[in-house]
Amino acid sequence: MIGVVVDVDDTIVNTQRRIRAVWQHVLGKELDLDAVESLSSRQILERFGGSNEDTWTRFWSVLLCSNKAGIKFLRFDEPIPFAAEVLKSWSERCLLVYLTGRPENMRDLTLTQFERFGFPTRNARLVMFGEKDWESFVSVESVVEVRTRVFSDVANDCDVVRVVDDTPRFFSVYKKFTVPDRVGFLRMKRFVPKDYFDYGATRVVENWRQLQGDVSTLTNITPHDDASQP
Numbered sequence: 001m002i003g004v005v006v007d008v009d010d011t012i013v014n015t016q017r018r019i020r021a022v023w024q025h026v027l028g029k030e031l032d033l034d035a036v037e038s039l040s041s042r043q044i045l046e047r048f049g050g051s052n053e054d055t056w057t058r059f060w061s062v063l064l065c066s067n068k069a070g071i072k073f074l075r076f077d078e079p080i081p082f083a084a085e086v087l088k089s090w091s092e093r094c095l096l097v098y099l100t101g102r103p104e105n106m107r108d109l110t111l112t113q114f115e116r117f118g119f120p121t122r123n124a125r126l127v128m129f130g131e132k133d134w135e136s137f138v139s140v141e142s143v144v145e146v147r148t149r150v151f152s153d154v155a156n157d158c159d160v161v162r163v164v165d166d167t168p169r170f171f172s173v174y175k176k177f178t179v180p181d182r183v184g185f186l187r188m189k190r191f192v193p194k195d196y197f198d199y200g201a202t203r204v205v206e207n208w209r210q211l212q213g214d215v216s217t218l219t220n221i222t223p224h225d226d227a228s229q230p
Contacts, residue, residue: 002218003158004090005151005174007165008100008110011185012083012119012208018076022063023048025073026055037189065106074109079117082208088120093218095158096124099151101143103129127154148173161218164211168195175200183211 009015020036049055062070162181184196184204193204
């Protein structure tokens with residue numbers, strides 16, 4: 001079975017306004033949206049939260065809705081333009097896999113959000129981090145190691161021919177599994193295209209409109225034929 005893997009947060013769903021709202025909630029101070037879009041969460045903690053680990057833990061518990069206070073902030077999320085239309089066309093040709101670092105406790109909330117944003121859920125699968133995945137990330141492993149383990153399960157279930165993601169370092173994982181078409185979704189305030197290519201992306205796009213004509217190529221991509229190789 002041919003599959004396409006798509007990341008969720010900041011690849012098809014713009015979460016930056018929610019992240020800012022959650023930081024403001026836990027810090028008790030106003031933050032400029034540009035700072036949130038330009039800095040990593042750890043950099044925000046260091047700059048505005050004094051590297052307080054209790055604040056760090058509280059931020060993630062609210063953002064990931066393990067603290068129920070986080071649910072109200074989901075209203076700040078917005079669909080990234082043209083993503084729904086492209087995903088619908090892809091889901092008609094192959095299995096669409098939404099791979100997200102959101103934990104299982106957010107499954108119903110995420111599916112409700114998908115319905116509201118018009119993202120297809122037929123011929124689609126939502127793969128999320130389990131509780132142990134997050135415990136491993138926080139205590140022992142890097143998020144890349146956890147991503148590798150979760151992606152491995154997906155790759156065992158289908159032939160992944162394309163992946164779209166906004167996080168450069170995850171492309172080392174996708175290259176390891178020889179996904180042929182590794183598409184970096186550029187976050188222009190934090191990264192440049194080279195960041196994605198350095199980790200193994202085969203191309204970089206700035207918006208989903210650039211992917212609208214790619215549906216016909218899905219069935220022509222040979223699984224495990226690394227597009228970055230000559």
